[in-house]
Amino acid sequence: MTQTLPAQPPQLKTLVESLLFVAEGPAQIAALARALEVDEQKINDALNELAQDYAGRGMRVQRMRDKVQLVTAPEAAPAIEKFLGVDGAGHLSAAALEALAIIAYRQPITRPAIEAVRGVNCDGVIQTLLSRGMIQEVGRQETVGRPILYATTFEFLQNFGLRGVDDLPPLEQATENVLTHAIAEAEATAQQVAERIK
16 A cells, blocks of 8 residues: 655745736735735745746746736747737837837936937827837826826836846946936926926
């Protein structure tokens, strides 16, 4: 007679992977921790293990702020598009890409700050980026007029094959200085206008 060993409880990494697999979209790390009755650091450790396990495979762990999801490897995109019959067209204009780059590197950021860097009105490109799901509203700046703050989305990460915004290539120092100066000027102008209105 063979003896059956009691089943071992699954590893935390396996449980986290299972929850991410069934999630309808990006899952909050805090929600994973609550569901598995562990602290968030243990969830982060499990996510790091999963990311290492997926290296060189067809899946990736994608993180943004306090949310995480499983995605396919970016290098598999052409094969996936062909398999699903998806047209990979629908490219963004140069203006939209420029605004998107500003948002990606300076998020969260307001429309006036984006316009200060670009030097032109950005209403159209902001609407395009919102409609494509590349950016989202993430709050309002605590200043006069309370302008909307924009940041990138998981859709942005997926389209550019990034695991997170930390994967963005570093800005050259000169470009960094130009962005910082233009945004500071835009915020100073907004403050002056606010003081005149008082």
